[in-house]
Amino acid sequence: MPEHHPDLIRLDQVSVRFAREDVLSQVSLALHDDCITTLIGPNGAGKTTLVRVVLGLIKPSSGKLWKAPGLRVGYMPQKLHIDRTMPLTVKRFLHIGLKPDSHRLTQTLDQVGAGHLLKNSFHDLSGGETQRVLLARALLRDPQLLVLDEPVQGVDVNGQTELYQLISAIREQRKCGILMISHDLHLVMSSTDHVICLNRHVCCSGHPERVSNDPTFIELFGRSQAQAFALYNHHHDHRHDRLDSSCELLQDVHAQHESAKDA
Numbered sequence: 336m337p338e339h340h341p342d343l344i345r346l347d348q349v350s351v352r353f354a355r356e357d358v359l360s361q362v363s364l365a366l367h368d369d370c371i372t373t374l375i376g377p378n379g380a381g382k383t384t385l386v387r388v389v390l391g392l393i394k395p396s397s398g399k400l401w402k403a404p405g406l407r408v409g410y411m412p413q414k415l416h417i418d419r420t421m422p423l424t425v426k427r428f429l430h431i432g433l434k435p436d437s438h439r440l441t442q443t444l445d446q447v448g449a450g451h452l453l454k455n456s457f458h459d460l461s462g463g464e465t466q467r468v469l470l471a472r473a474l475l476r477d478p479q480l481l482v483l484d485e486p487v488q489g490v491d492v493n494g495q496t497e498l499y500q501l502i503s504a505i506r507e508q509r510k511c512g513i514l515m516i517s518h519d520l521h522l523v524m525s526s527t528d529h530v531i532c533l534n535r536h537v538c539c540s541g542h543p544e545r546v547s548n549d550p551t552f553i554e555l556f557g558r559s560q561a562q563a564f565a566l567y568n569h570h571h572d573h574r575h576d577r578l579d580s581s582c583e584l585l586q587d588v589h590a591q592h593e594s595a596k597d598a
């Protein structure tokens with residue numbers, strides 16, 4: 336990782352234990368300004384748990400977590416369940432718990448290609464539109480670190496590529512750090528600076544190319560996946576060195592729902 340990119344967060348030998356089982360074991364990592372770090376690993380590998388540690392939603396059972404003082408974090412959750420009986424436009428959704436002025440709101444929605452959705456019902460958005468609105472919500476915090484938990488979930492293949500391109504563009508424009516969970520190695524590798532391959536512990540980490548050739552990566556994902564990536568990596572020709580907590584949000588949504596019921 337380039338040394339001129341300051342650390343935003345450092346984990347030192349962090350372990351998380353649920354019901355006497357180590358879900359994370361002695362994980363050490365650093366997240367940097369203006370760098371995309373992609374977290375990969377099989378189901379149940381502890382990826383979301385690690386993200387929740389980074390967000391401060393889970394306290395490590397042991398080890399240390401350091402955050403840059405005053406760090407602003409924007410979080411795009413994997414899923415968000417909002418009661419459909421609650422009428423909710425995109426505009427209202429983006430105001431919950433945040434107080435963006437209308438210029439900033441419009442500007443941010445435009446940045447994610449969702450400016451035309453402002454007055455639409457949040458419930459009726461497509462998968463890709465929902466992800467863009469969730470991304471806009473994370474960006475409204477003007478984050479120094481953007482944390483994206485499977486940002487293309489529920490999006491069709493073309494939409495996935497567009498969303499990953501959008502994430503790269505956001506990093507280019509804002510120079511923020513990005514931590515992203517992804518299963519789409521072939522789509523994200525070209526814009527990723529650093530890959531962490533997790534299976535409850537860090538199996539291997541580093542530059543995408545190095546990780547794809549690591550025996551533990553091949554063991555975890557299979558040779559065909561590794562070869563598919565190697566092929567992709569061989570053919571592309573661009574540079575590698577340049578790419579709110581859902582709990583809070585849900586609490587805010589429920590508070591609004593309760594006050595709407597009381598009114």
Ligand SMILES: Nc1ncnc2c1ncn2[C@@H]1O[C@H](COP(=O)(O)OP(=O)(O)OP(=O)(O)O)[C@@H](O)[C@H]1O
Nearest residue numbers: 353354358376377378379380381382383384385516
């Ligand atoms: N609060 C909890 N209490 C007990 N066990 C938990 C808790 N949260 C997660 N786990 C367990 O920890 C393990 C890792 O879960 P986690 O959601 O972090 O994995 P993941 O890598 O994000 O998986 P996926 O790719 O399927 O989303 C799983 O076995 C899960 O059941």
